[in-house]
Each structure stands twice: as C-alpha cells, then as structure tokens.
Amino acid sequence: MSIINDSKGTELRVAVVQHDIVWLQPKMNTTALQALLTESLSEPENKVDLILLPETFATGFAVDEGVSEPKSGPILQWLIQCAQHCQAVVAGSVLVQMGAKQVNRFYWVKPDGTVMHYDKRHLFRLGNEGDYVEAGQARQVFTINGFRILPQVCYDLRFPVFQRNRNDYDVMVNVANWPAARRHVWDTLLMARAMENQCYVLGCNRVGVDGNQVAHSGGSAAYDFKGEAIMQLPDNQTAVAFVHLVKNQLEAFRAAFPAHLDADEFKLS
Template sequence: MKIALIQLNSIWQDIETNIQQAENFIQQTEKADLYILPEMWATGFCTADAKDASLALHWMERIAKESLCAIAGSLPISKENGKFANRFYFVTPTCSSFYDKHHLFRIGGEDKEFEAGQERTIVHFGEFRFLLQICYDLRFPVFSRNANTDYDAIIYVACWPASRKLALDSLLTARAIENQCYVICVNRTGKEKTLRYDGGSCIISPEGKRLLDLGCSPNIQTTDISIEELNSFRQKYPFLQDADAFQLF
C-alpha cells in the first residue's frame, strides 16, 4: 500500500487556506492509496477558541471520491452538547470512520472545551487494519497495546512541539517495536503563537527502522508498506504470543 504523508504548516483558524495547501500537495505528488494529514490540520491546535471544521471534512470526502483513495486527519468538530471533539477521520470513497481523541492535552487546555472519546477505533482498508490515535495518546501505551494482534499499523496525527521532539521520536519507535506493527506519524511544522513545530513525520517498521522521514519543512512524501513483510516478521518473531494478558476497556 502506498502511503503519502502531508506535513503542513497550518495557518491559524484559516480553514480555506489550509485546505488549499493540502490540495496543492496532493496534486504535486504521485497518486497514493492513503493520504494522511496532521492533527487539527485545518485550524491549528485550537482549544480555548475552537472552531468547527466541518468544511474540511467535506473536502476530504470529495478528494476520496474523486481520487479513489483514502484520506485521514483530525479536525475540531462541534457536538450537540456544546463541547468539541478532536475527531480523527478516516475517509474512503464509500464511507467515513472516526476516532475521538481519548487523552486530552490538559497542559494546553484541551480538556476545557473538548470531550474525550472512550472507544478505540480500528479501520480496515485494503489489506491493512489501522489503529487511529492522536498526539498525546502516544504517551499512554496501554491504550494502544496490540494485545490480540488486532491491527497492523498505528496512525498518529499530531501537533507535537519541537521542544519535546526527543520524546516523540523515542515513543514512536517504542510503539512500533512493542506492538510489532508499522507506526505512521504525521506531525505539523511551523510556528503557532508561542510554539514551534519541527515536523519529523515518519513511517517506522515493526523492527524500529525509519522507512520515511519528512524532516522539518512543509512537504509531502510517499512510500510503500507491505502486509506480506509484516506477517513474515511476526511469524519469524512471534513475540506477541507471549504478551501479558489483560482486557482493554
């Protein structure tokens, strides 16, 4: 499966400009099966002054249908109770799935206006099963544990600041190795208020090797991941068969 990572410098609360940025990147690269955008890619990491980004979801649905592909990324979406969800959409030509961020970033005030999701979401697309996760979820390995080998890749979309990049790189590699899966991360780049983002979007193999690294600047890159290679690795090293048994809520 060909995966395209779109590393954006999201312009604060400018949904139309951010949509155009994303579309320009898609048009300038080879066709992929799955395009992935960062966390809150259409608005920036808005918490105290959240803005509904349903317009960006409609664009994602159009791109998926026109290009016969899947496209994924998170958006702030208003709920009927007045709260927001940081909602990670996985959109295909025929349907949409979503995951609401479970671990809200208290330091950034995300817990004030946003409501935490309670369910894990695994999406089946092509030959792969993808676990959807968002940024801060990365720090909590129990929530993403591949206890029953029920997924093949984790996708993390993020607004992870440059000041904590060592933690990002270390934890992404750990998640790939401990869960014997591909780990795909798409982080934003650029500056927003007092924060700087250094990108570092990547794809990591089940062995912990970097198959793709986008560096620090806005760009798009693609690579292939193989379900056959993953299954072969799991058969050769069946570590997950000896994992501790526990029940995820």
C-alpha cells in the same frame, strides 16, 4: 473497539503530508493542501491508497478559539471531495462540535464518501484540552488493502496501554501537532511503539509556529516492525513523503519472532 473492513491485499501505499498550518484559516489551509496533493500525486507512480494529514490540519490546535464545526461541516465536506478526487482514503483530525464541548475527531474518509472516525482519547493537560474537548471512549481499527489500522492522535502516543497491540492491528498511525520542544519524545515513542507492538508506525506531524507561539519542527516518519526508520521527512519543511508497506514482510517477522503470543491479557475500562 470496532473493526471496519475494506478490500483485501498485501501492499499499502501511503502519502504522509507535513505542512505549516495557518492559524484559524480553514479555507486557506484546505486550498493549500489541495494544491500540494494535486502536484504531489500527479505522477502515476505516486498513486496512493491512503493520505495522512496532521492533527487539526485546517485550523491549528485551537481548542479554545471556538472554531469547531458541526458533524457535517465544510472541513469534512472538503475531506470527502479530496478522497473522491485523489481516489484514496484521506485521514486527519478536525475539531467537531459535540454538545457543550467538542471532540478532536480523526476522520477516515473513503473515495466512495463513506466517513468513519476515532475521537481522541487522551486530552493534552498542559494545553487545557480537556476544558474544551470531550475525550473519546471507543478504540477503533480500520481496514484497508488487508491492513488493519489503529488511528491515534498526538498525545495518545504517550499511553502504551491504550495502544497495546492485541493482535488486532498491523499499522499504527498518529497524526499530531507535536511541539519542537518535545521532539525527542516524539521520535523515541514512535520507534518504541513499532518495536513493542510488532507493527508499522506512521507519524504525521505539522511544521511552523501556531497562534499560541508554539513551534513545530515536523519529524513525520515511518518505522517498520523492528523500529527501523523507512521514511523520514526533512525538518521544518512542508513536504509529502510516500511510504510503501508490505504485509507479508510483517507477517514473516511476526512468525519468526512471535513475542505477541506471550503478551499479557487485559481489558480497558
């Protein structure tokens, strides 16, 4: 596990982007996202520190379609340009070539062009993701404005041991292509992760029907450290929501109810 430091502060402003991904059309998707962000962030009051995009936001969850890109491919270049243009960290997952397979890589791209990443650890068995994708091994924590961020990708949400807060993060983010058929699980687990880890949780999901005819209803949302919803995007709509997180509110809650001090010690192999 590595912690990557950034500037300090007490507030974090996040734009959560929920959109309908056009199957296997990265240029069309990035062009649409650029227009959506330009419009959404045009007002000064909508300036943000972090922009979250869904899992495989440029291609759809097409692990068996040969759409992975090289390590410095065009989708990553678009993320770098987007971060510079918006003057915010931009994060979302991209299928990236890695030897004979690929990785489902959560990119964390800063306005100065710095690129960091987390590779999805838990691969979706029902979608045969493991046949085409190598599982990531390293747990990552990124830091922005004094907030420590644990990045997760879709199916990771079902595995609480990997996500257990070891007093090393303040916000869990999960970017996903979570299907409508299991939407209740998505809603429930986002809330549960916030409560059990005493952290903010941000879920960023897609909408629309993909090339495998799997429907996605969205459910992008933000929960506070008590599991209470502080933002919920409308179902089945492309939209951008703004979330304002306050560090001292989280710290005050943890100090008043320090359950984390009684957590079990453990190590992951």
